[in-house]
Amino acid sequence: MEPPPRIKRRHFLKTSIAVAGAAMAGPQIVRAETLGNANKAGAASRIGIGFIGMGLISDGHLKTFAGMKDVQPIAVCDLRKQQVDKAVDILKSRGHQGILATSRFEEVLANPDIDAVCVTTPDHWHAAIAIAAMKAGKDVYVEKPMTLTIEEGKLMVEAERKYGRIVQVGSQQRSTVHFRIAANLIRNGLIGEVKEVYCRLGEFPKPPEKEEFAAVPDGFNYDRWLGPTPFYEYSENRVKSSYGGGWRCYWDYGSRKFGDWGAHHFDIVQWALGRDDTGPVEFVPKGFRGAEYHHYRYADGITVWRDRKPDHGHMIRFIGTEGEVHVSRGQIATMPKELVRHRFTDRDTQVMESKDHRKNFIDSIKSREPTICPATVGRRSATICQLAAIAERLGQELRWDPAAETVVGNPGAAAMESRPRRSGYELPSIG
Structure with a gap:
């Protein structure tokens, strides 16, 4: 057919x-x-x-x-x-x-x-x-x-x-068992008060200083691919689909590693700390006043570090006053070691359980109940990635009001909360 x-x-x-x-x-x-x-x-x-x-x-x-x-x-x-x-x-x-x-x-x-x-x-x-x-x-x-x-x-x-x-x-x-266990351990205070979190993001190469321009391949609508972003002559690297680079290297189309692995790990930090309806208040880029690592802080002082060592071989390291949780895709470890075997009961705080992210979506379509990661949650996690990226691009410390959801005292950074859009690619109105 x-x-x-x-x-x-x-x-x-x-x-x-x-x-x-x-x-x-x-x-x-x-x-x-x-x-x-x-x-x-x-x-x-x-x-x-x-x-x-x-x-x-x-x-x-x-x-x-x-x-x-x-x-x-x-x-x-x-x-x-x-x-x-x-x-x-x-x-x-x-x-x-x-x-x-x-x-x-x-x-x-x-x-x-x-x-x-x-x-x-x-x-x-x-x-x-x-x-x-x-x-x-x-x-x-x-x-x-x-x-x-x-x-x-x-x-x-x-x-x-x-x-x-x-x-x-x-x-x-959020729909995998090891990150869910980590969130439950932290939510229930089993490592005491969380003081620091290390998140491993890695690095992307910078876009080439001189792009190798070429003819747009047949069967590819390049102008529409650019969409709302500025027009550039076509280059293969700019549009390349690659987990190790390609379009992900360009600020025009994403937030580089902050929008790549940061969107995953910062989301888990939000979840584990019970902060899906709020966010950090301060972002400090690497190199600002001698800062060795990019980091951001919540109002209570919890600091989240990018690529700080040691991470003990895990993607995320939660450091508390009474222990630690180290978690990655497919594995989890704790200090003390026996903590990972803690059995939760109905008296404990437990995060929403989803064993399959796609199935959770389909189940929610049927029930009309929210998914494990609705827009209200995705917005907060993405905002952290975007603010971290703005701080890095400007090389400046940023203050953020998570209640008003606006940059504080920095008009240049505040202007970057949105971006200009090319004519014909405006966002749909919500009426």
Whole structure:
């Protein structure tokens, strides 16, 4: 079966208005006959999903969501034709036919059979697509960091509340057992008062001083990839999908390592300290007045250090007055050693339990209960990454008011809470 034809503008506008008017409704049930999957077991009551951005991380999302019996893939979208074709082939190999293949995310959002979208573009496109999706009545799984700017984070929360949508930010460490154990140990005071936290982020190479410009490859909409960011001549490195660099090296599209590993580890620090509704008050970049490490502090003095040693071989080291917790993906250790075997009871404080980040999203779509990492949480964690990046870029200490959510006493830094957007790539209005 051939993919459906491109949706005409009149149909797009009509559908967008209709879907936005039903924004508060729960998930639609897509009939198997409509999707051409009537012969597949359990296909009669599935949540329709569209995938926007088919880069590195999307491969896992595509295969995992497509393998869930209560999820039906309907559309894939990317600005590179070869990525779209690859995604369609993957879904076809798993028995999914009639997939909408497009380079326009608007076509995905206009499809009335789609209940949810998975947004895995580079950071500079997260907010615009996610807000438009919520406005169109879709629930949203959006990769971390949730937004490129602080201002975008505020708008994401406003949209989440305004349209009553389910949002899951891809901070999947919250859905793994070792980070959950660490959070519970710390929340219950089992290492005493936390004084310091070490977070290992690593380094990215700097962008090349002289880009090697080239012709834009066929089948790639480079201007739209740049989207709201400034225009530059095309270079392969600028748009390269790479966990070790590529577009992640450029301030235009992210917050470098702060938005990469920082978005994961700072999020766990927030969670473990019970501060999902607040944030730090001071950010100090490496080198400022002799500072050996970048760090930030909370109002009670807890200091979070970037790449400080020793980290005892772990991604995050929590240091308390009566012990320590060291945690990484797949492992956890404590001081004293026996603390890791502590058995929690109903009398203990325990964080929300999710054993599968993607499944938690689907379960929340059904229940209409918040995910383990909604926009209200993703906004706070992303803000830390963005403030750390601003401090580093300016080479200045920053003061932050987490209640008012604004930079204090530094107009230059305050101006960087948002960024100019190219004409034609404005954020969707929230009305």
